[in-house]
Amino acid sequence: MVTPGQFQPTEVELQMLRILWELGPSPVREIHLRLNAAKGTNYSTTVKMLSVMLEKQLVRRDESDSPHVYRAAVTRDSAGKRLVKDLVDKVYDGAAMSLVMHALKNSKASPEEVAQVRLLLDQMEGK
Amino acid sequence: MVTPGQFQPTEVELQMLRILWELGPSPVREIHLRLNAAKGTNYSTTVKMLSVMLEKQLVRRDESDSPHVYRAAVTRDSAGKRLVKDLVDKVYDGAAMSLVMHALKNSKASPEEVAQVRLLLDQMEGK
DNA sequence: CGTGATTAGCGAAATGTTTCGCTAATTGTA
DNA sequence: TACAATTAGCGAAACATTTCGCTAATCACG
Numbered sequence: 171m172v173t174p175g176q177f178q179p180t181e182v183e184l185q186m187l188r189i190l191w192e193l194g195p196s197p198v199r200e201i202h203l204r205l206n207a208a209k210g211t212n213y214s215t216t217v218k219m220l221s222v223m224l225e226k227q228l229v230r231r232d233e234s235d236s237p238h239v240y241r242a243a244v245t246r247d248s249a250g251k252r253l254v255k256d257l258v259d260k261v262y263d264g265a266a267m268s269l270v271m272h273a274l275k276n277s278k279a280s281p282e283e284v285a286q287v288r289l290l291l292d293q294m295e296g297k
Numbered sequence: 298m299v300t301p302g303q304f305q306p307t308e309v310e311l312q313m314l315r316i317l318w319e320l321g322p323s324p325v326r327e328i329h330l331r332l333n334a335a336k337g338t339n340y341s342t343t344v345k346m347l348s349v350m351l352e353k354q355l356v357r358r359d360e361s362d363s364p365h366v367y368r369a370a371v372t373r374d375s376a377g378k379r380l381v382k383d384l385v386d387k388v389y390d391g392a393a394m395s396l397v398m399h400a401l402k403n404s405k406a407s408p409e410e411v412a413q414v415r416l417l418l419d420q421m422e423g424k
Numbered sequence: 425c426g427t428g429a430t431t432a433g434c435g436a437a438a439t440g441t442t443t444c445g446c447t448a449a450t451t452g453t454a
Numbered sequence: 455t456a457c458a459a460t461t462a463g464c465g466a467a468a469c470a471t472t473t474c475g476c477t478a479a480t481c482a483c484g
Contacts, residue, residue: 180471184387192390198431215473217432222471236480237431247399250388254399257384260311261377263319266404267414270397272374272381274417277393284418287394290401291411307441325461341444344462349441363450364461 177226178256179249186219187228187249190242197237304353305383306376313346314355314376317369324364 179187189204190196202216220240223229232239254269262268279287306314316331317323329343347367350356359366381396389395406414 182472188387188390211472212474213431214433214475218434218474219472221433246388247395250384250396251399251403253384253388254396255403257377257380258400258403260315261373261380263315266400267406267410268374269377269381270400270404270414271417272378273385273393273397273400274414274421276378276382276385277397279394279421281422283394284422287397287401288415288418290398291414294401294406295408295411309442338442339444340461341446341463342442345444345464346442348463 177228178252179223179228179244182219183223183226183228184249186216186223187242187244187246190229190240191246195232195239195241197239199237201240304355305379306350306355306371309346310350310353310355311376313343313350314369314371314373317356317367318373322359322366322368324366326364328367 185208186201186205189201193200193204198213198217198220201220202211202213205211205216206213220229220231224231227243229240230243231241254266258264258266258269274287312335313328313332316328320327320331325340325344325347328347329338329340332338332343333340347356347358351358354370356367357370358368381393385391385393385396401414
């Protein structure tokens, strides 16, 4: 079985994924519009990046209709989960809580969100 | 004023920083021992990486005694803080709480740590 | 159909990172 | 001092990522 997302997305790849997560399945033109707005990228570059990402299985595409439609092959959650794990391992030496504290301090969370975190903490302790 | 840490550490640089964070100020030999154990790196490579990192101001060195002593120029916390911010921006589109939830789910936190997070949440709400 | 515009693809240049060979400088010790 | 071992540094190779020029294929429509 071919596991999608066995590659860590690079900087630009992540940028493209983010665009895809926001837009949903889109033709190159749409993706390019965003990428170009963000950093003045050439159209060829966008196409090429997508083909690279296709090889890495970070995106999929539907060739049935034209222009081809690209979609992210990994969800924001799964990519995020993996990146968080990497970050925790590489910087915090596995101590996820340090990262949690940092992230919390950096965030302006709504009461609802804070409540959600509390709930999760309850569950963790309850176990 | 020259701002250290204006460069994002790359993969290997992060690995070296982590070694320095663990060991504290150390001569190349010590650092190399760890790096080599981790991935069979050549001694020259370690020296070179350190010189690159010196230029990027990710590390500092004391040349007064020999062998030279290297130390991280950025703390684990500051590097982590920055990387977390990047991750939140790049993947979660600024929604730090999503990252927090992921990190929490991935962690096996002690009751003390959980309590600490609760405390932080209290403070955030109290504001 | 024929022509201009859009879409797709490829190879290679440009850029950035990691690696190491080779040489020079320094150190410890006989 | 002389010699071997260790430490330091440089330049370039090896490798990965990002960029784009150029060409081919496809499409829209007069």
